[in-house]
Amino acid sequence: MRQLEPLLQAENVHVSVGKKAILKDIHLSFEKGKIYGLLGPNGAGKTTLLKVLLGVFPPTKGSIAFDHHDLYKSSNMSAIHSIGSIIEFPGFYDNLTLYENIELHLKYLKLDYSKEEIVKVLLDVGLHEHKDKLFSQTSLGMKQRLGIGRAIAHHPKLLLLDEPTNGLDPQGIKEVREMLLRIVKDREVTVIVSSHLLSEINLMADELIIMNNGEVVFESKSLKRTQEIFLYKFPVKHLDRALIDKISEHVLTSGKAYNEFISALNPEKLSKELKNYSVSYNEMEVKVLSLEDLYLKLIAKVKTNEFISA
Numbered sequence: 001m002r003q004l005e006p007l008l009q010a011e012n013v014h015v016s017v018g019k020k021a022i023l024k025d026i027h028l029s030f031e032k033g034k035i036y037g038l039l040g041p042n043g044a045g046k047t048t049l050l051k052v053l054l055g056v057f058p059p060t061k062g063s064i065a066f067d068h069h070d071l072y073k074s075s076n077m078s079a080i081h082s083i084g085s086i087i088e089f090p091g092f093y094d095n096l097t098l099y100e101n102i103e104l105h106l107k108y109l110k111l112d113y114s115k116e117e118i119v120k121v122l123l124d125v126g127l128h129e130h131k132d133k134l135f136s137q138t139s140l141g142m143k144q145r146l147g148i149g150r151a152i153a154h155h156p157k158l159l160l161l162d163e164p165t166n167g168l169d170p171q172g173i174k175e176v177r178e179m180l181l182r183i184v185k186d187r188e189v190t191v192i193v194s195s196h197l198l199s200e201i202n203l204m205a206d207e208l209i210i211m212n213n214g215e216v217v218f219e220s221k222s223l224k225r226t227q228e229i230f231l232y233k234f235p236v237k238h239l240d241r242a243l244i245d246k247i248s249e250h251v252l253t254s255g256k257a258y259n260e261f262i263s264a265l266n267p268e269k270l271s272k273e274l275k276n277y278s279v280s281y282n283e284m285e286v287k288v289l290s291l292e293d294l295y296l297k298l299i300a301k302v303k304t305n306e307f308i309s310a
């Protein structure tokens with residue numbers, strides 16, 4: 001499969017505040033033009049990771065490469081011009097119109113802009129007919145869309161969105177999703193979007209990243225999203241950890257008696273793969289995981305005990 005060029009890479013990123021480790025050993029790579037969904041329970045570290053990737057929260061250890069430059073070594077302004085974001089609720093001026101709020105942002109960035117460009121942004125986020133309304137007179141859905149409008153107004157290469165559908169009703173969530181998909185297609189921007197809404201992210205994202213306790217516990221890049229995901233449980237005597245590391249990138253638990261891991265290989269294909277390593281076994285359990293099962297399993301909220309014995 002063709003590997004696209006990464007726009008952004010996090011290498012060995014750690015963040016600690018006092019004695020508390022908030023992000024631990026993050027290695028991530030983001031390719032151009034894709035939407036990445038960042039999932040995880042409250043306190044998993046999603047917002048902190050987005051701030052680190054934005055260039056406003058220097059990691060305690062590790063590095064961020066954005067567009068071939070170290071984000072924390074290059075001049076701040078060049079990154080600000082290439083990244084758009086909504087992290088925590090974006091501040092706007094209540095007594096300015098929607099048009100003026102976008103215009104002020106472009107002035108702040110000291111960018112040349114035309115009236116037509118602002119109109120295009122407002123059209124892209126479905127707010128053109130409301131452009132002369134004061135910000136204070138808009139609904140939450142309109143505010144969220146204006147936030148996205150401001151984030152894309154300066155044509156960034158990267159868009160970081162922290163829970164952009166927070167507080168919206170199902171219709172509003174659908175509108176934001178469709179709008180984001182359109183924007184990515186039109187503007188060829190890479191998007192990293194965090195959410196608690198598993199089903200929503202699944203509809204929007206090309207790739208999934210699941211975080212828990214400051215760690216990345218799952219990346220979908222090795223699994224085709226349309227494929228089924230299998231959870232296997234093998235006695236250690238048949239399949240040890242070293243071999244599992246060779247056949248699966250997603251080891252879940254590694255115990256004294258059993259190892260559990262995720263694979264996109266169905267039991268038949270896995271069996272063939274194991275034959276190549278001369279492994280024979282007479283005991284193994286497998287379960288097909290839904291995305292929700294996988295998520296819950298990864299954040300260790302439930303125990304999966306519905307294995308099918310082989």
Ligand SMILES: Nc1ncnc2c1ncn2[C@@H]1O[C@H](COP(=O)(O)OP(=O)(O)OP(=O)(O)O)[C@@H](O)[C@H]1O
Pocket residue numbers: 017020022040041042043044045046047048049
């Ligand atoms: N500046 C800070 N100082 C101390 N602790 C912090 C700081 N920022 C974040 N934390 C802690 O780090 C952990 C991760 O927080 P973060 O906001 O990144 O998680 P999150 O996944 O975005 O959560 P949520 O979904 O609730 O927004 C939390 O325990 C939080 O209390």
